[in-house]
Amino acid sequence: MKKITVVSFLFIPLFLLLMGMKNDFSTKNFSNQPGLQKSIIAGKIVFKKYCISCHQADGGGVPNMNPPLIQTSFVLGNKDTLINIVLKGLKNVTIDDETYNNPMPALGTVLKDQQIADVLTYVRNSFGNKTSGITAQEVKTVRDSSK
Amino acid sequence: MKKSIFYGALITVVTLCIFSFTKISSLQSGHLHKVNADNAGLTLPAGFNASIVADHLGEVRHIAVTKEGNIYAKLGGTKNGKGILFLKDNNGNLEEQNGFGDYGGTAMRIHDGYLYASSNTTVYRYKLNENDEVIDPSNPETIVTGLLDHGEHNSKSVTLDNAGNIYVNIGAYSNSCQVQDRTPGSMGRPGCPILDSAGGIWQFKADKADQTYGDGIHYAIGLRNVVGLDWNHQDNTLFVMQHGRDQLHDLFPQYYTDKESAILPAECMYEIHKGDNAGWPYIYYDQIQKKQILMPEYGGNGKKTSDKKYLNPVIAFPGHLAPNDLLFYTGNQFPEKYRNGAFIAFHGSWNRSPEPQAGYFVVFVPFKDGKPTGKWEIFADGFAGTKDIASPRNAEHRPCGLAQGPDGSLYVSDDVKGTIYKITYK
Numbered sequence: 001m002k003k004i005t006v007v008s009f010l011f012i013p014l015f016l017l018l019m020g021m022k023n024d025f026s027t028k029n030f031s032n033q034p035g036l037q038k039s040i041i042a043g044k045i046v047f048k049k050y051c052i053s054c055h056q057a058d059g060g061g062v063p064n065m066n067p068p069l070i071q072t073s074f075v076l077g078n079k080d081t082l083i084n085i086v087l088k089g090l091k092n093v094t095i096d097d098e099t100y101n102n103p104m105p106a107l108g109t110v111l112k113d114q115q116i117a118d119v120l121t122y123v124r125n126s127f128g129n130k131t132s133g134i135t136a137q138e139v140k141t142v143r144d145s146s147k
Numbered sequence: 148m149k150k151s152i153f154y155g156a157l158i159t160v161v162t163l164c165i166f167s168f169t170k171i172s173s174l175q176s177g178h179l180h181k182v183n184a185d186n187a188g189l190t191l192p193a194g195f196n197a198s199i200v201a202d203h204l205g206e207v208r209h210i211a212v213t214k215e216g217n218i219y220a221k222l223g224g225t226k227n228g229k230g231i232l233f234l235k236d237n238n239g240n241l242e243e244q245n246g247f248g249d250y251g252g253t254a255m256r257i258h259d260g261y262l263y264a265s266s267n268t269t270v271y272r273y274k275l276n277e278n279d280e281v282i283d284p285s286n287p288e289t290i291v292t293g294l295l296d297h298g299e300h301n302s303k304s305v306t307l308d309n310a311g312n313i314y315v316n317i318g319a320y321s322n323s324c325q326v327q328d329r330t331p332g333s334m335g336r337p338g339c340p341i342l343d344s345a346g347g348i349w350q351f352k353a354d355k356a357d358q359t360y361g362d363g364i365h366y367a368i369g370l371r372n373v374v375g376l377d378w379n380h381q382d383n384t385l386f387v388m389q390h391g392r393d394q395l396h397d398l399f400p401q402y403y404t405d406k407e408s409a410i411l412p413a414e415c416m417y418e419i420h421k422g423d424n425a426g427w428p429y430i431y432y433d434q435i436q437k438k439q440i441l442m443p444e445y446g447g448n449g450k451k452t453s454d455k456k457y458l459n460p461v462i463a464f465p466g467h468l469a470p471n472d473l474l475f476y477t478g479n480q481f482p483e484k485y486r487n488g489a490f491i492a493f494h495g496s497w498n499r500s501p502e503p504q505a506g507y508f509v510v511f512v513p514f515k516d517g518k519p520t521g522k523w524e525i526f527a528d529g530f531a532g533t534k535d536i537a538s539p540r541n542a543e544h545r546p547c548g549l550a551q552g553p554d555g556s557l558y559v560s561d562d563v564k565g566t567i568y569k570i571t572y573k
Contacts, residue, residue, distance in 0.1 A: 050331070053397050053500045060540040062497040063563075064223070068540075089330075092298035101298040105330035 036121065036133045043122025046115050050107065051123075059127030065102045067095045070127045079120075079134055083142040086116050113139040187568055189529045194482075197527065197570045200558075201234055201241050204565030209255040209304065209472060209548035211262065212558055213279035217241075218550075221255035221264055223562060231255070231264055233281070234567075241567075247284030253302035253374065255548070258353065263313065265303040267296040270315060270351075291315060291351050293359040295344055299328075300372040306385070308378050313353040314385055315363075318372035319346035323392045323444050324428035331398050335444030339428050342368055346427055348376070348387065348419060369425040369457060370417070374494075375473035375549075381487050382517025385419040386461070388470035388491060392431055392442070393498040399443040407449070409502035412440070414468050415460035416489070418517070426457030434463035462519055467496035468506035471547045475514065478555025481572045488513045490526065492546035492559060497539045507531040507542050509549070509559055527570060530561060 047055075054066040061068035069075050072095050074082060089106035092099070107116070113136040121133035186197040206223035213219070218234040218241060226232075229246025236242075254265035261272040262281060271287035290313065294303055300318025307313050319341050325333040339346075350366040351358045366385075375388040396408030403411070412431035417423070426432075430439040430453045439457060441447030464470070472492040476485050488511055495507035511526040512519050532543035539545070548560035557570040 048501070049400075050397070053394055053498055054329075056497070056538040056540070057500055058538050058540070060538045062539050065497065101301065103299065103328050105327060105333075107330075110331050 036125070039118045039121040039133050040125050042114075043118035043120070044126075046111065046119040047122055050111070051119065054102065054104075059123070059129075061100070062102075063098075065100055067093065067098070067100045069123050069129070071129060072096055075123055075129060076131055079132075079138060080142050082120060083116065083134065083139050084146065086111070086120065087139075087143060087146070108143065113137075113143065188532060189527050189568065189570075191527055191570065195527075195570055195572050197568050199566055200569045201243075201567040202564065204232055204243075204567070206251075206562045207232075207548065207560040207565045207567065208253040208302070208562055210550045210558060210560045210567065211255045211257045212550045212552045213257060213275075214553045215279055216553055217279065218558070218567065219255055219257070219262055219264075220560060220565075220567065221252055221548075222565075223253070224251035225249060230266075245284070247281065248287070254305040256305055256307060258307040261353075263290070263305055263307070263353075265305060265315070267301040267303060268292065268294050270294075270303060270305060270313065272353075288356050290353070290356065291349075291358045291363070295320065300345075300390075302374055304374050304376055306376045306378045307353055308383070308385070309380070311353050312350050314366060314376060314378070315349050315351060316370070316373040316376060316387070317345045317347060317349060318374075318390075319370075319427065321428070322394065323398075323442055325398075325444055329394060329398070331400075333398070333444070335428055335442065341428075346371060348373065348385070350421075364421070366421055367417075367419045367423045367425065369423075369427045369429075371427040374469075374471045375491060377473040377475050377489075379418075379475050379514075379517050380477065381475075381514070384517055386473060386475070386489070387417050387419055388473050389415045389417060389425065389427075390469055391415065391466055392427070393467070395443070395449075402443055402447075402449040405501060409499040410466045411435070412466055413460065413463035414466060414470055414493075415464070416462040416470075416473075416491075416512075417458055418461050419458075423458045426453070429453060429455070430457055432460050432463055434465065437463075462512060462523060464493075464510075464523065465505065467498040469494035469496060472549040474549040474551060474557075476551060476555075476557070478551055478557075480555025481557075484513055485511065487515060489519075490549055490557060491523075492549050494545050494547055494562075495531065495536065495539060495542055500538070504536040504539060504542075507536060507545055509546055509557075527559065527568075530559075 059069040087108035090104040116139045117134045117136040124131045187199045189197045205226045207220045209221050211219045216236045220232040222230050230250045231248035232246050233244040234241040250266035252266040256263045263272045270291040273281040273287045297320035299320045304316045321328050324336050324339040327333040347368040348366045349363040351363040372390040373387045391412040395403040396405045413434035433440045441451045441453045470491050471494040474490045491510045493506040496504045507530050508525050509527040510523050512523045513521040530544040544561035545563050547562040550558040559568040
């Protein structure tokens with residue numbers, strides 16, 4: 001009996017840890033979303049052209065200058081807020097207690113709805129992020145509502 | 148039953164071991180031990196040695212070393228509400244004393260019995276006693292105030308001459324004075340209005356309180372952002388290191404490949420005299436063509452030159468290396484070659500993706516009578532802890548500040564982990 005107690009002291013935390021990890025990886029299966037993989041591939045091309053120098057190839061950003069895109073509240077949070085950042089840009093922002101001094105340019109006139117949808121879908125599914133994609137329709141709705 | 152007691156005892160012992168180990172290491176980390184394992188991970192010219200004299204201090208920007216061998220370190224932000232750290236020498240070990248200054252910033256210089264420090268808007272000074280210790284840490288004199296801080300390029304670095312003047316950098320709050328900053332294809336603002344209040348060096352009186360723009364002299368214009376600057380006492384002149392513009396390929400892909408954009412424009416050292424104009428945002432210096440090239444925002448295409456001529460650099464380094472401090476070496480410890488030469492701390496690039504990043508080293512340039520007498524060379528390398536730096540986040544340390552010790556040793560600060568290196572020659 002006591003032996004079981006002792007052993008359980010060792011294994012219960014391990015079990016909980018593994019369960020926790022499992023939970024992280026299986027929240028929802030977004031890969032079934034129609035067109036998601038295609039959007040990610042197209043988004044990577046947009047990222048390489050417009051985003052990579054500031055946000056870096058690994059999405060890690062540059063300390064004090066350009067924010068990281070890895071598991072941040074902005075990237076994984078409200079879609080409309082994220083879409084608006086790409087459309088209108090952002091300046092001197094504090095993200096998860098860190099401040100970044102370089103401005104994010106407004107890319108609303110540079111990128112089309114589909115390109116914004118693709119690049120955000122890529123970002124939300126890269127660098128350790130795994131969440132729902134963003135559609136061109138969602139970008140259009142935000143763009144139209146802020147006109 | 149017996150086995151269960153055994154396991155129970157084993158768990159207790161292991162737990163105690165882990166606990167006591169943690170205790171010991173946390174005690175040790177409170178003390179700033181000297182570490183000299185393999186030159187602290189740095190590669191240096193033959194005969195030089197490096198050691199770590201302080202570590203884990205936080206985001207250390209510029210530093211100053213007193214004649215007693217104590218160190219003042221300016222933090223970019225604050226740690227426990229303090230933005231300046233004081234490390235006091237105790238039989239060869241530096242011990243952290245009470246910090247002071249409730250502001251983050253960059254500058255940290257000792258001159259004529261005062262410690263000068265800056266926030267991103269203000270320059271302060273603290274009177275020192277005969278042991279170079281700050282007399283009243285809570286009440287500095289405000290020397291210059293009300294300087295612009297729009298986030299981008301907001302650090303205010305300083306240097307002082309021997310005629311009672313202090314020189315302050317006010318960086319341009321823009322990459323290239325585009326109508327829309329860092330936006331692809333956006334053209335330059337006509338008659339760039341940023342230059343009225345930023346993008347240059349201002350001269351103020353080193354001992355006069357509460358000065359602002361109108362009280363100072365707009366000493367040099369057309370400098371995008373200077374973090375490292377130093378007064379050269381051999382020819383009594385100001386030298387500055389400019390951070391060149393970013394993103395030529397991102398913003399004007401029709402004129403620049405990403406490979407060209409990774410190395411252009413040059414990071415320039417300028418010798419500055421009153422009234423000089425280094426040309427930002429109208430031109431940049433191309434170290435390959437060895438020419439001043441018209442910025443694409445102002446009609447350039449990577450080849451066109453400007454009709455108007457601006458100040459030429461004294462030395463042109465490859466692009467984006469981010470020179471964060473400059474120091475003219477006046478000590479006697481290092482060999483003859485190094486006397487009066489320039490050391491430059493390169494913080495390391497971020498603007499070379501998808502090419503590998505570069506910099507993250509300290510460079511030396513031989514000088515005589517205020518003129519370079521040879522090519523630049525890498526003096527201390529290995530701060531990043533890895534050769535392959537894909538992103539700045541991969542760098543373990545980034546050189547940011549330089550100071551000369553009373554015995555002629557060179558100190559280098561790092562603003563990632565807050566390490567201070569001491570480089571000596573024997």
